[in-house]
Amino acid sequence: MMTTINLERDVELHGATKRFRAHGTVVPAVRGIDVSIASGETVALLGPNGAGKSTTIDMLLGLIAPDRGTVSLFGRPPAQAVARGQIGAMLQVGALIRDVTPRELLQMTASLYPALNVEDTLELVGIADIADRRTHKLSGGQAQRVRFALALVSDPALLILDEPTVGMDVEARRGFWASVRQFAARGKTVIFATHYLDEADAYADRVILMAHGRVVADGPTSEIRARVGSRTIRATLPDANRTALASLPGVAAADRRGEAVVLKCSDSDAAIRALLAAYPEARDIEIAGAGLEEAFVELTADGDETSPPTDRQEVLV
Amino acid sequence: MRSLAYTRFELVRTFRNVRLLVFSFGFPLVLYFLIAAPNRHEHNFNGSGISIPLYYMVGLVAFGAMTALISSGARIAIERTDGWTRQLRITPLATSAYFGAKVITGYTLAALTITLLYASGVSLGVSLSAERWLEMTGLIIVALIPFAALGIFLGHLLTADSIGPAIGGSVSLLALVSGTWFPIGSHGILHDVGQFLPSYWLVRASHVGVGGQAWSATGWIVIAAWTVTLAALARFAYRRDTRRV
Numbered sequence: 001m002m003t004t005i006n007l008e009r010d011v012e013l014h015g016a017t018k019r020f021r022a023h024g025t026v027v028p029a030v031r032g033i034d035v036s037i038a039s040g041e042t043v044a045l046l047g048p049n050g051a052g053k054s055t056t057i058d059m060l061l062g063l064i065a066p067d068r069g070t071v072s073l074f075g076r077p078p079a080q081a082v083a084r085g086q087i088g089a090m091l092q093v094g095a096l097i098r099d100v101t102p103r104e105l106l107q108m109t110a111s112l113y114p115a116l117n118v119e120d121t122l123e124l125v126g127i128a129d130i131a132d133r134r135t136h137k138l139s140g141g142q143a144q145r146v147r148f149a150l151a152l153v154s155d156p157a158l159l160i161l162d163e164p165t166v167g168m169d170v171e172a173r174r175g176f177w178a179s180v181r182q183f184a185a186r187g188k189t190v191i192f193a194t195h196y197l198d199e200a201d202a203y204a205d206r207v208i209l210m211a212h213g214r215v216v217a218d219g220p221t222s223e224i225r226a227r228v229g230s231r232t233i234r235a236t237l238p239d240a241n242r243t244a245l246a247s248l249p250g251v252a253a254a255d256r257r258g259e260a261v262v263l264k265c266s267d268s269d270a271a272i273r274a275l276l277a278a279y280p281e282a283r284d285i286e287i288a289g290a291g292l293e294e295a296f297v298e299l300t301a302d303g304d305e306t307s308p309p310t311d312r313q314e315v316l317v
Numbered sequence: 318m319r320s321l322a323y324t325r326f327e328l329v330r331t332f333r334n335v336r337l338l339v340f341s342f343g344f345p346l347v348l349y350f351l352i353a354a355p356n357r358h359e360h361n362f363n364g365s366g367i368s369i370p371l372y373y374m375v376g377l378v379a380f381g382a383m384t385a386l387i388s389s390g391a392r393i394a395i396e397r398t399d400g401w402t403r404q405l406r407i408t409p410l411a412t413s414a415y416f417g418a419k420v421i422t423g424y425t426l427a428a429l430t431i432t433l434l435y436a437s438g439v440s441l442g443v444s445l446s447a448e449r450w451l452e453m454t455g456l457i458i459v460a461l462i463p464f465a466a467l468g469i470f471l472g473h474l475l476t477a478d479s480i481g482p483a484i485g486g487s488v489s490l491l492a493l494v495s496g497t498w499f500p501i502g503s504h505g506i507l508h509d510v511g512q513f514l515p516s517y518w519l520v521r522a523s524h525v526g527v528g529g530q531a532w533s534a535t536g537w538i539v540i541a542a543w544t545v546t547l548a549a550l551a552r553f554a555y556r557r558d559t560r561r562v
Contacts, residue, residue, distance in 0.1 A: 061407050063407070084409070093403070094399065096401075104326065111322040113409065
């Protein structure tokens with residue numbers, strides 16, 4: 001029975017906890033997280049610096065063992081999944097080692113796995129043109145792509161990326177995510193850590209939001225946005241009274257910005273009908289969903305570091 | 318197959334690093350010619366009946382080969398800083414294959430240093446019987462095993478900015494107390510402490526070339542004990558070294 005469940009799930013973390021000792025004090029990095037990721041999902045691990053994303057990734061890769069709780073990949077301990085060549089990863093720290101070419105680096109790495117597709121990988125990542133240069137002469141963005149190629153060359157079932165686009169310019173970033181999408185489209189599972197909201201928003205099916213070592217929200221991107229509730233209605237309406245606007249059905253709060261009013265809504269459908277009925281002269285109307293950014297700020301801001309995990313889960317889930 | 322691919326990769330990288338080669342081969346050679354060339358006709362060093370070119374050839378062989386193997390630690394420390402060691406750990410590369418590549422690369426550098434110093438010695442008139450060359454070289458190869466493990470251990474223990482002084486200091490100290498630069502005699506504190514160090518037996522191995530005896534049982538035991546201890550430490554340091562540096 002357990003086997004059946006494990007086979008369907010690529011990644012399982014149960015109560016995973018990790019503390020570090022630093023300068024004589026114990027710093028909790030991850031405080032008991034439960035995460036389950038199915039085959040084929042693209043998941044963003046989103047959170048501010050120090051949220052525990054990298055520690056979580058190191059536990060997933062078997063680079064560090066959790067103090068408590070369990071981590072399994074494909075129903076096995078991470079080290080076994082790694083030994084079977086099921087995992088590809090792009091780690092956060094990384095200069096490329098010197099005195100080799102990207103092609104040699106990929107060929108050597110590929111030789112550690114059963115599957116060999118160096119040329120395909122060079123094409124997929126778009127580094128065929130720099131494949132024979134020396135690694136220490138590559139630009140930062142090129143080196144990042146080579147590191148990405150190293151993660152892909154074994155054709156892994158699960159790709160793990162730890163803040164992969166740090167240091168890339170806009171163009172490089174776009175190209176990078178296009179390659180990730182192409183890879184995910186083959187039915188592969190992708191987990192990436194990021195503190196860029198737009199990346200989580202644009203490229204993940206699902207966002208796991210972390211703060212202070214805990215998962216504070218986990219769900220489809222749209223659901224996380226919806227969790228902060230509200231949409232806003234913005235309209236040009238110079239003469240309306242703010243208190244009157246705030247008392248319209250579906251409106252939680254009203255704000256005036258020059259000639260415009262901004263209505264924060266609990267039910268934007270009801271609010272827009274009421275608004276137009278009461279103020280037919282309203283113009284330039286915009287209705288917008290709350291950004292992931294608002295969700296991010298709201299869900300990660302008040303980090304009571306000492307409260308047990310269950311408290312927050314109850315409030316937020 | 319896998320281990321061979323990684324070993325080959327390591328060797329290619331190492332032999333492309335010109336600065337590394339210049340210093341690891343150049344330094345013992347320069348030192349040798351500075352000391353031995355002006356005294357090439359001195360055939361009775363300190364009344365020992367040993368020529369200066371021979372005495373310093375075997376001394377620098379011990380020093381140069383020891384340096385070559387311990388220095389793998391410096392390359393490891395840099396690889397760790399670059400995140401390469403962590404990257405390797407998320408591949409199926411076996412620990413033994415990783416160690417094997419490091420040891421073979423270190424030994425290759427040591428072998429070249431030894432060969433260059435032998436050739437330099439011959440160019441200054443050193444001449445030994447075939448048995449002496451072989452016995453000396455064989456014992457040196459065995460005596461270097463603990464230093465291969467020491468290099469790996471230090472590389473996984475220290476960081477790129479602290480490993481330079483650590484290696485430089487330990488090589489100089491070991492060479493000094495083990496009789497590389499001048500004979501430490503057969504009694505006294507240097508001898509009493511020295512005989513429990515692997516470097517003492519490395520120098521003794523090289524002194525087979527100047528007419529010294531092959532190792533006593535103590536020599537084999539000391540080398541074996543250090544090999545086991547340092548290999549265990551190296552393995553331990555490698556295993557726990559999974560964090561970001």
